Amino acid sequence: MTPHTSHVSVVGLSGGFCPTRPLSDSMRGAWWGPGDIHWRHDSAAVLVRDGRIVAGIEEERLNRIKHTNRLPRHAVNACLEIAGQTLDDVALIAYYSREDDLNRSVTRYALRSPGVRPFWSARQSLAAALSHDLETPVDPDRIVFVEHHLAHAASAYFVGPFSDALVVTLDGIGDGISGSVWAGNCGELRRLLDIPFRDSLGELYLRTIEYLGYAGFDEYKVMGLAPYGDPRRFRQIFDEICLLQPEGRFEVKLSELRRVGDVLGRPRRAGEPLTDVHQDLAAALQEAVERGAFHLFRHYRALTGLPHLCLAGGVAHNSTLVGKIARSGVFDGVFVQPAAHDAGCALGAALSAHHDLRPDVPIRRISDVYWGRPVGRGTDAGERLARWAEVVDLVRLPDPAAAAAGLLADGAVIGWVQGRAEFGPRALGNRSILADPRPARNKDRINELVKERESYRPFAPAVLDEHAGELFDMPSGTCGAFMTLTVPVKPHARSLLGAVTHVDGTARVQTVSRAVNERFWELLEAFRRLTGTPVLLNTSFNHSVEPIVDSIDDAVTCFLTTGLTHLIVDEYLVTKRNRPQSAIWYLAPEIPEYVRVMHAVEGDGSGGAQDVYQCEHLTRPLHTRRVSSAAYRLLERADAWRSLHDMVGSRITATEQATLAAELHDLWVRRLLRFVPMPSAGDKRPAIGDLTDTVMRR
Numbered sequence: 001m002t003p004h005t006s007h008v009s010v011v012g013l014s015g016g017f018c019p020t021r022p023l024s025d026s027m028r029g030a031w032w033g034p035g036d037i038h039w040r041h042d043s044a045a046v047l048v049r050d051g052r053i054v055a056g057i058e059e060e061r062l063n064r065i066k067h068t069n070r071l072p073r074h075a076v077n078a079c080l081e082i083a084g085q086t087l088d089d090v091a092l093i094a095y096y097s098r099e100d101d102l103n104r105s106v107t108r109y110a111l112r113s114p115g116v117r118p119f120w121s122a123r124q125s126l127a128a129a130l131s132h133d134l135e136t137p138v139d140p141d142r143i144v145f146v147e148h149h150l151a152h153a154a155s156a157y158f159v160g161p162f163s164d165a166l167v168v169t170l171d172g173i174g175d176g177i178s179g180s181v182w183a184g185n186c187g188e189l190r191r192l193l194d195i196p197f198r199d200s201l202g203e204l205y206l207r208t209i210e211y212l213g214y215a216g217f218d219e220y221k222v223m224g225l226a227p228y229g230d231p232r233r234f235r236q237i238f239d240e241i242c243l244l245q246p247e248g249r250f251e252v253k254l255s256e257l258r259r260v261g262d263v264l265g266r267p268r269r270a271g272e273p274l275t276d277v278h279q280d281l282a283a284a285l286q287e288a289v290e291r292g293a294f295h296l297f298r299h300y301r302a303l304t305g306l307p308h309l310c311l312a313g314g315v316a317h318n319s320t321l322v323g324k325i326a327r328s329g330v331f332d333g334v335f336v337q338p339a340a341h342d343a344g345c346a347l348g349a350a351l352s353a354h355h356d357l358r359p360d361v362p363i364r365r366i367s368d369v370y371w372g373r374p375v376g377r378g379t380d381a382g383e384r385l386a387r388w389a390e391v392v393d394l395v396r397l398p399d400p401a402a403a404a405a406g407l408l409a410d411g412a413v414i415g416w417v418q419g420r421a422e423f424g425p426r427a428l429g430n431r432s433i434l435a436d437p438r439p440a441r442n443k444d445r446i447n448e449l450v451k452e453r454e455s456y457r458p459f460a461p462a463v464l465d466e467h468a469g470e471l472f473d474m475p476s477g478t479c480g481a482f483m484t485l486t487v488p489v490k491p492h493a494r495s496l497l498g499a500v501t502h503v504d505g506t507a508r509v510q511t512v513s514r515a516v517n518e519r520f521w522e523l524l525e526a527f528r529r530l531t532g533t534p535v536l537l538n539t540s541f542n543h544s545v546e547p548i549v550d551s552i553d554d555a556v557t558c559f560l561t562t563g564l565t566h567l568i569v570d571e572y573l574v575t576k577r578n579r580p581q582s583a584i585w586y587l588a589p590e591i592p593e594y595v596r597v598m599h600a601v602e603g604d605g606s607g608g609a610q611d612v613y614q615c616e617h618l619t620r621p622l623h624t625r626r627v628s629s630a631a632y633r634l635l636e637r638a639d640a641w642r643s644l645h646d647m648v649g650s651r652i653t654a655t656e657q658a659t660l661a662a663e664l665h666d667l668w669v670r671r672l673l674r675f676v677p678m679p680s681a682g683d684k685r686p687a688i689g690d691l692t693d694t695v696m697r698r
Contacts, residue, residue, distance in 0.1 A: 007049050008358050009085060011076060012094045012151075012350025014342050015043020015059060016069040017126045041067045041217075044343035045075035046371070046423075047083050047090075048350040051363045053159070055079035056371035056423040058343045061550040064671070065594050065619050067217055072346075073133035078373055087136050092144050094353035095126060096345035098175045099145035144356075146349040148174030150189070152312040155348030156337040157184040158355065159366040161479065162308035165335070166300050170195070170293065170315035172202035174342070179313065181248075181296070183304050187355075187362070192300065199252045201289050202315050204242065208285045211260055212278050213268040222282045223318055224457045225274065227504035229283030234263065238288035248299025250292040274456070290321050298330055307332040308477075312348070316340035316484075317425070319508045323486035326475040333477025336484035338369050339424030347423075368516050369482065370430055372421025375552060381570040384552045387677035388574075390586035392556065395573045401519060404568050405526035408436050408536065413446060415541050415567040417555045418519050421548075426483040427540035428510060429462060429520030431548050431555075433564065435537040437461055440498030442537060449563025452544045458507070461500035462538035464524050465511040471497065471535065472509050480511040483538075499537050510538060545623065545671050553676065561669045581661045584668065587675035589647075590640035594618050595672050597627075597635045615672040625672060630656070631663050640676055 017040075043059035055078070060066055062074035080086060095102075102122030110118035119125035127140040146154070152169035167182040167189065178200030181193040197203070209215075209222045231238075237259045243251040260281065261267065268278055297309065309331040316322065316336050326334040337344050351363055375381060385394055397403045407414055413435045422428045433450060435442045447455050460483055461472075468474050473488040480487075486508045489501045500507050514521040528534040541555065542548045543562055549555045552569055559567040560576065560583060567574035577583065591597060596616045604610040613632035617623035627635070634647060644664070652660070667673035 007089070008354065008361065009047060009049040009054075009083070009090045010092045010094055010350045010354040010357065011079065011087075011090050012046045012048070012096070012146075012346040012348065012353070013044070013072055013076070014040075014096045014151075014344075014346040014349070015072050016040040017071050017095070017122075017129050040069040040342075042342040043068050043070055043072040043075065044339075044346040044423075045072045045079050046347040046350045047079040047085075048354045048363075049083060049085075051354065051358075051361045053347070053364070053366065053371055055082040056339075056347060056369070057373065057421070057550075058339075058423070058547070060547040061372065061421065063594075064546060064554075064592060066545075066547050068619070071129050071133055073130075076130075076134060082373065087134060087138070091142070092353045092357060093126075093130065093138070093142055094144050094146050094349035095122075096146055096148055096151040096342070096349040098147045099123065101175055102145065144353050146345075146352045148345060149177060149180040149194070149313075150352055151345040151348030152337075152340075153180060153182045153184075153189055153310075153348065154352040154355070155339070155344045156310040156312035156316075156335065157182070157189055158187075158351045158363045159337070159347075160310045160335040161365055162310065162333060162335060163187070164306055165308035165310045166297070166304055166306040166331075167310045167312075168296065168300075169311075169313040170201055171313035171342075172200055172206060173197045174313075174345075178202060179315075181300055183306060184310065185306075192304075193248075195249075198254075199250060201242075201250075201252065201292055202313070204252050204254065205285060205289060205315070207254055207257055208260065208281070211257075211264060211267045212274075212281060213270040213272060215270075219314070220317065221454060221457060223286060223320055224454075224502070225279055226282040226286035226320070227502055227506070228456065229276070229279030229281070231280065231284040231287040233277065233280040234260065234284035235287070237263070238284050242288045242292045244292070244295045248296045248303075250295055252292075286318075286320060289315070289318065290324060293321055294325065294328075294330075297325060301330055309334045310337070311335070312337040312340045312344060314341045319484055319486040320506075322484055323475075323506070326478040326485050327473070327487070331477075334475075334485070335479055336482065338426065338482035338484060340484075341425065343424065367481070369423040369428065370420040370517070371423045373550060374420045375417050375430075375555075375570060377570055381552065382572055385556070385569060385572055385574060387680065388556050390677070391560065391577055391583035392567075393575045393577050395575075397568070397571050397573050400568055400571050400573075401522035401526045403573060404434070404523050405530050407566055408434060408527060409530045411436065412565045413442075413450065413563070415549075415555055415559050415564050416520075416523070417541065417549070417552070417567070417569045419517075421550050424482075425540075425548075426460075426510075427538065427548055428481075428483060429512060429517050429538065431541045431550070432462075433539045433541050434523075435499065436531075437497050437500045437535045437537040438531075438533060442499035445563075446537070446539065450543070451539065456503075458502040459500050459537050459539050460508040460510060461497060461535045462510045462512050462520070462524065464521065464528065464534040465513045467528070467534040468509065468511045472507065474509070474511075480509050481513065481516065483508055483510040485509070496533065497535060500535070543669070543671070557668075557675070561665075581658075581665045584661060584665055584675055585645045586643055586678070588640050588643050588678055589635070589638040589664070590674050590676060591635065591638055592671065592674050597632065599632060615667060617672060623670060623672065625667065625670060627667070628660075628663060630660055631667075634660070634664075635673070638673075640674075641679060643678055
């Protein structure tokens, strides 16, 4: 189909594709199993126009559901808004999976879901879902399907810095396989190998970390734990689990994992202490995955003679592995697509479809991933922040970088929000939490007060590009701008950089160039002038239960519900006016779409019944919390229109008010409740749906 403009635009999608319904009426984020249309995660949309990436956003940043598998309708609309286009201007919509596999999944879903309108092809189903959610007709003929691992490979090769490269994808599973190897030459990809699911390194990692009390999406936690352990305790077992075969292949015998349980005694339960044996298991797992990957890389480097390596797929987020291959000398340079997980397949699907549609239009290499929504500049940012004026104070700064550097040098931990949001899992200076990298105590301080995560997990350093080689052992030919590889901290700098040097003397570095991110570079340079250290501790701006912040409201929410000392948004310094529990009385509560406020009646164990009230998290059941009857009565009336003060007034005592405030604030911290500024004059009152549900439990 010919687009309505002279430009050629393609939108790529990842994630699920059921039309959006209230979560309480749908699958609630559940995974049904491989091949099902719900068995998806990390939904995203990317818009490519005339060979250039114009916009890219993960749906979780907008619907605030981590790793969401929902149709990325918010992300599509945001990409179109950024591009100044409508869906009619888009030539193709590219989805990251094989059409024949999806057809079978859609048929199975239709047969077992009698209450749902049936579709008998993936093309029909996806077109209907998009038409419903985007509120505009979508012609099924505009949809193309890009095989999962081709999308991964395209995402790494087409935007990477190398014309001639070996391209490897490694993940858990996608379209029935767990990896692939490609030869990238002069803008074209040629497939060399598919790795079957039975030999999945990603599945090996996932199945093993279950013995450590972790689950899907926790792989990076175990990677951080591995340097504390000694792999020798479990080495022989993993040598027999991951067997190296001729021609670069490896065989994974997952059945042999039962022997891990024999050594452990029993699996660790989530929340239990980590012992030496748990650390040793993490170390042996990491070693086994590195051994299998290196075997593959070395064989195909020798076979093809290709001097560079491009990586994508979830395993490519293993920055320890990436750092080791980059420093090994096997390749002259290594590039990891920064959103290597499945969200990056939206990018790859768009690039592959664009390349097929217009092979004469070259795809531009990337130097950054600031593809998300802008936070606003000057008065635009100030006006949005001013809506929070009941609970924060604002000061406009003549030099935000200098002001932030001074605060950081004095021990502050700040939220830093500038420009367009990053695409992918790393905060690269536009949606970041920053601190002084020198005091080792800052690692524990931020883990405890802000991130609320395991104390052993390291933080990353952001360093001025021109000074990186002075402090870190940076491999040549490998891009460090995307925080994708772990490198040794030089011995003389390890004691200096106590908060960002891991137990094994390494760090996951981000190099910052003035040409790529001038304001973040200016902050690092200002900190260097004050302290002599061209480095800052940089971690993603979010609480542990939520995705990285996207909007100003997200940033202020995270600021008010964590131990951050300051927030700088564009040119504005934000400080807390009241104690957080007092602040909420001036804000309006609302129920997030992923929460259901429930009244249940259940047995009390003695033949009677009792009322139970709770905030049910519809996609993460373990986050569900019980609430008091007083909180329930208030929450069932929450409409984002009235403040707590307006809703409660003077009808309760000061003691009751303090108790209720503490309870509601805790729900806010856990993101089971949202507080927003009071609406301004002229705002349209939102429609109030039925936010409660009463069920009987026996």
